[in-house]
Amino acid sequence: xxxxxxxxxxxxxxxxxxxxxxxxxxxxxxxxxxxxxxxxxxxxxxxxxxxxxxxxxxxxxxxxxxxxxxxxxxxxxxxxxxxxxxxxxxxxxxxxxxxxxxxxxxxxxxxxxxxx
Amino acid sequence: xxxxxxxxxxxxxxxxxxxxxxxxxxxxxxxxxxxxxxxxxxxxxxxxxxxxxxxxxxxxxxxxxxxxxxxxxxxxxxxxxxxxxxxxxxxxxxxxxxxxxxxxxxxxxxxxxxxxxxxxxxxxxxxxxxxxxxxxxxxxxxxxxxxxxxxxxxxxxxxxxxxxxxxxxxxxxxxxxxxxxxxxxxxxxxxxxxxxxxxxxxxxxxxxxx
Numbered sequence: 001x002x003x004x005x006x007x008x009x010x011x012x013x014x015x016x017x018x019x020x021x022x023x024x025x026x027x028x029x030x031x032x033x034x035x036x037x038x039x040x041x042x043x044x045x046x047x048x049x050x051x052x053x054x055x056x057x058x059x060x061x062x063x064x065x066x067x068x069x070x071x072x073x074x075x076x077x078x079x080x081x082x083x084x085x086x087x088x089x090x091x092x093x094x095x096x097x098x099x100x101x102x103x104x105x106x107x108x109x110x111x112x113x114x115x116x
Numbered sequence: 117x118x119x120x121x122x123x124x125x126x127x128x129x130x131x132x133x134x135x136x137x138x139x140x141x142x143x144x145x146x147x148x149x150x151x152x153x154x155x156x157x158x159x160x161x162x163x164x165x166x167x168x169x170x171x172x173x174x175x176x177x178x179x180x181x182x183x184x185x186x187x188x189x190x191x192x193x194x195x196x197x198x199x200x201x202x203x204x205x206x207x208x209x210x211x212x213x214x215x216x217x218x219x220x221x222x223x224x225x226x227x228x229x230x231x232x233x234x235x236x237x238x239x240x241x242x243x244x245x246x247x248x249x250x251x252x253x254x255x256x257x258x259x260x261x262x263x264x265x266x267x268x269x270x271x272x273x274x275x276x277x278x279x280x281x282x283x284x285x286x287x288x289x290x291x292x293x294x295x296x297x298x299x300x301x302x303x304x305x306x307x308x309x310x311x312x313x314x315x316x317x318x319x320x321x322x323x324x325x326x
Binding site: 093094095096097099100101102103104105106107 | 162163165168169172177178179180181182219
């Protein structure tokens with residue numbers, strides 16, 4: 001996996017509690033409790049990540065575990081190790097075999113700008 | 117056609133081949149889904165990207181839940197008093213796995229999940245599903261008629277745009293029940309109507325209307 005190239009990286013030993021916002025791509029492989037807002041950027045949630053947060057992003061690629069609602073104006077890409085417990089609202093959704101979703105899925109091809 | 121052929125490998129993470137199976141229940145539901153707009157659908161079983169893509173392509177929203185694998189988690193078995201066997205934490209299981217934050221559904225696709233749930237969960241789970249289905253909403257369920265044979269392996273079901281569904285082996289959940297028709301009717305007695313579909317294999321299908 002080379003998803004972190006060119007992104008800000010939060011390593012697997014980092015624990016964050018609170019609000020995470022930004023305007024650049026982020027590779028998150030640690031733990032976070034709170035919210036993640038990257039409305040114009042791409043978030044990659046690494047295989048070691050444990051995310052207990054509502055996420056609002058442009059695009060997100062998920063390898064790890066997310067407990068929270070995800071809203072992406074662009075695409076959500078769930079890789080095979082992804083486990084998502086929460087609602088998904090996205091413009092586009094890609095799911096690899098063995099990825100797990102527990103929650104509502106709603107796709108809005110015009111972009112996930114409607115209220116979830 | 118071999119319904120449960122060599123390509124249908126057991127175990128693993130769900131990467132086995134998909135085997136088509138005619139489903140009269142799905143055919144009926146498909147007509148309903150194509151004639152309506154913006155339905156809320158609860159799909160119970162291992163996550164199927166095919167189902168998500170298909171349901172959303174019809175303009176509906178889908179909610180995913182996986183009851184059978186969750187029910188097999190040891191956390192739901194609670195130690196009994198001294199000399200008594202452990203019992204199932206039914207309320208805890210329902211609260212954790214059938215809490216939809218006040219949402220109700222127009223269609224529930226239950227597949228064969230009931231056959232893989234411990235007995236103490238059967239009536240409470242069905243009662244909870246009845247609660248979250250809209251009046252006139254529909255439930256599609258499969259029930260195994262035998263407890264033995266290759267077809268009892270735990271499967272993920274994929275929807276298609278035809279009267280067929282596709283079955284794919286997924287995990288190693290043991291089949292716990294093979295309910296007879298009377299038991300199924302009893303389980304679904306709170307629904308206003310039920311329609312049974314017989315098949316050539318050992319799966320019976322029921323479409324129940326609330």
